[in-house]
């Protein structure tokens with residue numbers, strides 16, 4: 001039976017994939033931080049070589065973009081060096097490695113939407129550290145990896161969704177009547193439940209290369225908040241505001257919208273839909 005090592009199995013995306021692997025009865029080892037700690041990269045190779053997995057699904061990361069900006073050393077160790085050690089061990093074991101990267105590797109070029117043919121140029125330390133992680137995967141596990149770049153990820157419900165959609169849904173459900181949402185920053189959404197289905201398929205088919213995985217549409221947080229308001233029949237007001245109203249440590253790019261020129265080759269069943277439809281699927285499943 002296929003032996004799969006999962007990092008970050010407790011996170012927004014990792015929890016979907018871990019659940020799916022359990023249902024499929026794969027032989028999985030979920031390495032939590034007590035066994036595989038991103039802050040101690042040099043211990044990682046030894047741990048993985050002991051396990052000898054055939055597949056590594058690497059989801060663990062420092063996903064607090066502002067913390068990465070305030071502490072670039074942490075971003076470098078967690079997202080770059082730890083990934084490099086995982087990639088080295090993967091290469092040594094002959095394991096297929098999946099790495100989740102981010103639309104945040106783009107932005108400095110100032111385009112509205114980026115595909116796999118665009119050269120990454122990040123605007124902040126989180127994006128840089130994820131890009132360095134990509135380079136490490138390609139260098140140390142050259143023929144046996146898949147890099148999936150996700151957009152603004154949605155998923156996980158009240159416990160695991162610490163990002164924008166989770167915060168807006170929580171505000172509405174807790175009775176707020178005046179919401180504010182940024183309208184001068186753009187991106188694409190990725191529903192973690194759909195990405196998880198694709199990851200299971202890609203694992204079984206040992207897909208390789210670099211792919212973008214996001215719903216259709218490059219949109220603002222304001223567009224998303226308005227759509228959530230419609231889905232939840234919100235009767236209050238949603239005000240469009242400039243990003244400067246939410247002062248954050250890390251600069252966000254004007255746009256981190258992504259689309260794929262290759263995903264359709266991997267099978268039509270997994271192509272994400274229009275962003276509003278995919279958002280509605282998630283919000284409908286969000287139980288507080």
Ligand SMILES: NC(=O)C1=CN([C@@H]2O[C@H](COP(=O)(O)OP(=O)(O)OC[C@H]3O[C@@H](n4cnc5c(N)ncnc54)[C@H](OP(=O)(O)O)[C@@H]3O)[C@@H](O)[C@H]2O)C=CC1
Nearest residue numbers: 008010011012013033037038039060061063100102150153
């Ligand atoms: N969220 C998003 O919008 C996007 C995320 N991505 C990428 O997708 C992947 C999954 O993200 P997401 O599910 O949102 O992440 P989460 O922030 O929800 O979860 C992060 C995971 O990493 C683990 N982790 C954090 N620090 C350590 C550590 N020191 N040692 C070991 N494990 C650690 C956490 O464990 P614990 O539960 O113990 O804290 C948790 O399982 C990441 O690689 C991220 O960069 C890409 C694009 C967008």
Ligand SMILES: Cc1cn([C@H]2C[C@H](O)[C@@H](COP(=O)(O)OP(=O)(O)O[C@H]3O[C@@H](C)C(=O)[C@@H](O)[C@H]3O)O2)c(=O)[nH]c1=O
Nearest residue numbers: 063065102104151152153163164167180181182221246
């Ligand atoms: C709370 C709140 C935030 N905002 C805005 C401020 C800011 O621009 C934005 C912050 O949202 P988030 O915290 O979801 O954004 P951010 O941390 O930038 O999310 C990023 O996470 C990492 C892991 C990635 O990989 C990226 O692709 C991206 O998804 O939301 C509002 O407009 N209204 C609100 O009520």
